[in-house]
């Protein structure tokens with residue numbers, strides 16, 4: 012899971028990338044990078060800057076001034092494939108043809124096979140990142156095309172669609188030429204674009220981002236999601252060209268609504284905040300129907316993702332809503348930390364209870380989802396240690412029983428607490444008095460559509476998963492590498 016941003020036509024591309032990337036930091040905290048290009052210096056206009064760490068630690072005012080430029084691409088990274096050092100950090104850059112930079116969000120299911128194929132073609136790969144494989148396939152096709160405009164970009168993106176199986180949103184910078192962006196044929200990973208007028212002089216700039224907040228916060232308007240399989244190219248003349256290259260069944264990731272996207276964003280035309288409120292209402296209806304006599308003294312959220320849902324649930328049940336758990340703001344999101352050992356250590360530091368809210372009460376605690384169960388177990392323990400009379404645990408997402416191969420970091424079923432278990436068995440393992448999960452119908456109703464990827468719940472994947480086994484073993488190797496380093 013990562014955040015991507017691209018801009019063209021900006022007065023200072025690096026400054027816009029910085030703001031955009033800070034607003035996408037929640038999507039990946041391992042590393043960040045940007046490539047900018049200055050059209051006034053066609054020979055040496057490329058500037059590449061990337062490192063391990065948070066955006067604000069990597070880029071200071073001097074670095075942003077030096078990077079400058081009028082177009083650029085940026086990335087905030089969570090590692091799914093390829094980990095370890097700065098050579099894995101995006102964006103990636105190839106000098107030939109033309110000088111192409113690429114950053115992407117997602118995961119390639121057939122990555123091990125594509126990597127092997129490229130090696131056989133005597134292509135030297137300098138990292139374990141699937142971004143490098145994408146860049147190679149795109150660059151190879153772009154280099155063979157006649158011309159260098161929108162059609163060459165569209166042909167290259169179409170070739171990526173043909174070869175690459177998975178969920179991916181991509182931003183590309185082509186030195187002296189322009190910026191391109193495209194989504195996978197099912198639109199699994201998010202990507203929005205927007206435009207704004209500069210200084211009222213009729214000039215426009217365009218930007219692309221994983222989430223709308225990174226655009227709206229910088230004054231971008233006319234924001235729209237790229238369609239599944241669509242590519243957009245914006246050249247130096249700031250004319251936008253777009254085309255749907257490959258049509259697949261639309262399957263945007265439903266987990267973006269529940270967990271990944273920040274609550275200020277709008278995804279596929281639906282405000283995340285409104286969806287989360289409806290999730291709370293759906294859960295309240297389920298509780299009222301199934302357990303009309305359940306004793307609840309107070310509803311508390313697990314901060315921060317589940318606040319909107321917990322609030323609307325409390326209202327619908329007519330029960331007080333309180334803040335009973337406080338998050339240490341200096342600890343990142345535990346679910347997106349790369350290995351279990353780091354996650355468990357972070358959990359001990361992450362949440363603190365407010366005893367006066369909890370002691371002697373029947374607590375209904377609401378979380379966005381339960382993946383490995385690390386956080387949920389600790390929360391139940393904390394509430395009991397703080398004197399809760401009973402703990403009812405609610406998840407706004409149904410049981411996750413299948414791996415995600417599209418860029419959310421649960422690629423192995425053994426990692427998932429609900430895999431192969433009934434709800435009662437998970438309830439017991441968490442130590443809760445009652446566990447209530449959202450069901451798939453309620454989830455689709457809250458989102459407002461069934462045109463979604465829900466594979467981690469249903470096991471019905473929008474793409475073929477025939478190469479998932481190879482990906483799983485690569486993931487095991489990856490975990491072993493990090494664990495050894497910890």
Ligand code: SF4
Pocket residue numbers: 178199264265266267414415416417418419464465466467468
């Ligand atoms: S499998 Fe789940 S987490 Fe992965 S893309 Fe589909 S809905 Fe999202």
